[in-house]
């Protein structure tokens with residue numbers, strides 16, 4: 001189911017509370033978990049995802065986030081470097097982790113949907129966003145199973161997450177003139193982390209071919225000390 005886009009407006013879904021909705025023949029269930037008096041954490045689940053991948057992957061990532069030390073909310077330095085491109089509007093941070101990037105852009109005026117499979121990471125993010133009074137909505141979601149709303153975002157951030165099946169949906173969820181800021185590991189990463197699943201690494205052809213209808217503002221196919229990171233800045237063209 002990864003890679004589909006739909007015209008569901010998430011706000012409507014969230015506003016309606018725990019419910020089922022039909023979208024692209026999928027039934028979504030939005031569960032609302034109140035974490036303080038102000039803001040909620042949303043679970044957006046597709047029924048097939050509940051018992052299978054969601055559980056297994058969430059356990060793996062939850063464990064990693066509970067064991068990991070270090071400053072949890074720092075933005076990626078490459079995003080900070082390009083902060084001059086940020087404007088305001090709606091942002092989607094895909095596979096956001098603890099959401100340092102979400103908080104960074106929210107502080108610059110964006111209203112952020114922050115998606116990740118890890119409940120542990122998103123609880124930390126949402127608590128921090130609430131503490132700073134920032135407009136961040138955390139959404140627990142398995143990107144292997146769920147769809148993204150079309151033409152809904154002015155900015156999409158993807159840092160260190162790549163699944164070729166999602167690329168159509170990523171393109172489609174941006175509004176015309178919307179900006180994508182993408183940095184993730186490429187095929188050379190197996191020389192740094194030999195066990196890494198090559199299916200989740202950018203192939204030698206790079207990220208650019210996935211965005212044919214975009215103006216490419218910057219393409220860095222082999223960044224980082226080991227050349228194992230691919231980075232791209234692009235803007236969706238008008239039709």
Ligand SMILES: C[S@@+](CC[C@H](N)C(=O)[O-])C[C@H]1O[C@@H](n2cnc3c(N)ncnc32)[C@H](O)[C@@H]1O
Nearest residue numbers: 061095096097116117118141142143144159160
């Ligand atoms: C390498 S981390 C990157 C986190 C963050 N973007 C950053 O740069 O710090 C990859 C993230 O993908 C999330 N993830 C992995 N599989 C996922 C899935 N199927 N659906 C949603 N998130 C997923 C993990 O929980 C993790 O937070």
